[in-house]
Amino acid sequence: MNEPAPARFAPSGAANRLWRIAGTGLSFVFFGLGALLLGFTIWPLLRLFTLDRRRGIARVQRAVSVSMRLFLWFMETVGVVSTEVHGREKLRERGQFVIANHPTLIDVVILVGLMPEVDCIVKQALWHNVFLRWPVSWAGYISNATGEGLIAACVAALRAGRSLMLFPEGTRTKPGAGLEFQRGAAQIALAAQVPLRPVTITCDPITLFKGNAWYRVPARRAHFVITVGEPILVAEFLAKNEAPPLAARHLTKALTSWFDVSVSQQLREMRRETRPKG
Amino acid sequence: MQSTQEIFEQLRKVLSELFEIEPSQVTLEAHLYNDLEIDSIDTIDLILRLKELTGRKIQPDQFRHVRTVGDAVNAIHALVQNKPAAA
Numbered sequence: 001m002n003e004p005a006p007a008r009f010a011p012s013g014a015a016n017r018l019w020r021i022a023g024t025g026l027s028f029v030f031f032g033l034g035a036l037l038l039g040f041t042i043w044p045l046l047r048l049f050t051l052d053r054r055r056g057i058a059r060v061q062r063a064v065s066v067s068m069r070l071f072l073w074f075m076e077t078v079g080v081v082s083t084e085v086h087g088r089e090k091l092r093e094r095g096q097f098v099i100a101n102h103p104t105l106i107d108v109v110i111l112v113g114l115m116p117e118v119d120c121i122v123k124q125a126l127w128h129n130v131f132l133r134w135p136v137s138w139a140g141y142i143s144n145a146t147g148e149g150l151i152a153a154c155v156a157a158l159r160a161g162r163s164l165m166l167f168p169e170g171t172r173t174k175p176g177a178g179l180e181f182q183r184g185a186a187q188i189a190l191a192a193q194v195p196l197r198p199v200t201i202t203c204d205p206i207t208l209f210k211g212n213a214w215y216r217v218p219a220r221r222a223h224f225v226i227t228v229g230e231p232i233l234v235a236e237f238l239a240k241n242e243a244p245p246l247a248a249r250h251l252t253k254a255l256t257s258w259f260d261v262s263v264s265q266q267l268r269e270m271r272r273e274t275r276p277k278g
Numbered sequence: 279m280q281s282t283q284e285i286f287e288q289l290r291k292v293l294s295e296l297f298e299i300e301p302s303q304v305t306l307e308a309h310l311y312n313d314l315e316i317d318s319i320d321t322i323d324l325i326l327r328l329k330e331l332t333g334r335k336i337q338p339d340q341f342r343h344v345r346t347v348g349d350a351v352n353a354i355h356a357l358v359q360n361k362p363a364a365a
Contacts, residue, residue, distance in 0.1 A: 148318060187319055245297055245323045 004223050007079025020217045023078040028214060031071055032131040038067060039134025047138055057140035061117040064139050068113035075106070081207070082221060083110060087228030090197070091115050095161045097192070099185050100199035101259050102167035103175075105208040107201050110226060111165060119157045121150070121166040121184075144170075151184070155192040164188070168255065172210035179259050186251035193238065195231035196255070200262040204270045225270055232258065280358055286351050292327055296320075306348035314347075332358055 010019050043060050050056035075081050091098070091114045098118070100111060112118060124145035126132040135141075142153050157164050168185040189196050202225050205218035237251045280288075286306065293299045299314050310316040316324065321341070329336050334357050344350045 148322060151319060183317060183319070243296060243323065245320050248319070249298065 004082035004084065004221075007082070007221060008077060010079030010221075016221075017217060017219075020080050020221065021215050023075070023080040024214050024217055026078065027071075027075050027080055030074060034067060034071065035131045035135055038063070039131075039138065043134065043138035057138075058117050060138045060140070061119075064135055065112055065116060065118075068109045072106075072109055072113055079221060080217075081106070081224060083224040083226065085110075085114065085226045085228075088114060090228040091199075094163055095158070096163045096197045097158055097185075097189060097194050098163065098165040098197045098199060099168050099255070100165070100201055101173060101179060101263055102169045102171070103173050103201055103203050103206060103209060104222075104224075105172070107167070110201070110224065111199065114226075115163060115165065118163040118165045119154075121154065121164070151187050151191060154188045158188070158192040158194050168252075175206055175209050179256055179263070181252050181256045181259075183248045183252045186248040186255060187244070189234050190237060190244065190247055190251060193234065195233050197231055198229040198255075198258060198262070200227045200229060200259065200266050201225075202263060202266045202270060204267060223270065225266055227262075227266060229262065280355070282351050282355050285354050285358075286347070288331065289347065289351060289354070292324070292331070296323060296327060304347055306346065306351065308347045309345060310347065310350070311345075328354060334358065 010016055010023075042063060046059045046063060047056040050059055072081075072083065076083065091111075094117065098111070098115070100107060108120065112120065120136075120139075120141045121144055122136055122141050124143045126136050127143065142150065142157070144150060154164055154166075166185055166188075168181040169179060170182045170184075173179060185196065203222050204225075205220060205222055206212075207218050207222035208214065232255065234251060237247050237254075240247065240250075242250070290301045290304045293304055293314065293316075294301050297314070297316065297320060299316075303314060308314055310321075325336050325338065325341060332354065336357065340353055340357065341350070344353050
């Protein structure tokens with residue numbers, strides 16, 4: 001892993017923390033205003049001027065991906081976070097089922113920015129959020145509230161050759177606790193008979209985790225490492241011919257331990273690199 | 279006619295077969311979702327299996343208010359007791 005470049009504009013010393021608090025606040029404002037602005041201009045126009053609904057959605061998804069990259073560039077330039085991606089090219093392939101662990105609020109920003117077009121599964125509450133209802137609507141994202149229909153919708157997306165992304169934890173990781181995966185990801189992969197592309201996200205020092213106020217910035221700039229892993233095949237879970245609920249339980253268990261190992265290894269490596277310098 | 283005790287024992291067996299849930303965890307008070315981690319997708323499989331076992335049609339509606347194992351036992355009991363085939 002590489003040494004993150006120092007932030008270009010951020011002051012050093014005691015002022016740095018204040019700078020990052022202001023920078024984080026500014027990022028939130030930038031994000032909200034950006035979502036509103038684009039949500040009333042470019043995104044709906046892309047949909048309006050594309051006759052085919054699916055092609056319109058794909059165009060908006062690409063535009064959202066560009067917006068997310070721009071937003072992340074902003075945060076990095078201001079010096080609030082730094083990121084490092086391993087295996088970026090693997091996420092450019094289409095028609096993949098991507099799953100990731102979910103330590104922070106901006107994981108989805110990073111992932112969507114790395115993928116050209118992707119159907120995301122997002123919580124129903126976002127359709128009631130003033131800022132986020134526009135991107136999730138125009139980009140045709142899938143709501144998690146649809147219950148049994150949800151699995152079918154996800155399988156259909158994958159069968160149609162589209163990419164799908166979800167966080168099996170269903171919500172951000174509780175810091176200090178082990179990973180707890182819902183079974184949805186396994187149910188989808190087994191029903192669609194597709195491999196899962198795992199992405200390991202670690203952030204050190206941790207920031208914007210669940211229940212953490214945005215202005216409580218960590219002692220130094222948060223650094224993200226994102227590693228795109230090799231596909232996890234489901235064939236062996238299908239071959240056992242177990243009833244679907246059992247197969248989903250076994251696959252979920254396997255996925256959880258895969259991520260447990262991957263996350264703790266990656267975190268250990270990050271800390272080993274930063275610790276000697278204090 | 280099955281007693282609620284027999285239904286309870288049978289349900290224990292089904293839950294262990296379908297979901298590998300330890301029979302000792304299955305008590306009348308156990309909450310299906312919170313304690314036994316039976317999600318909405320599992321519920322579909324469970325109802326299918328109960329249909330086979332009881333030979334009765336089951337409308338998902340009849341299980342809508344089921345929260346605990348005890349609720350499920352009562353719902354199944356009502357089903358096999360009086361209604362020949364649900365409309």
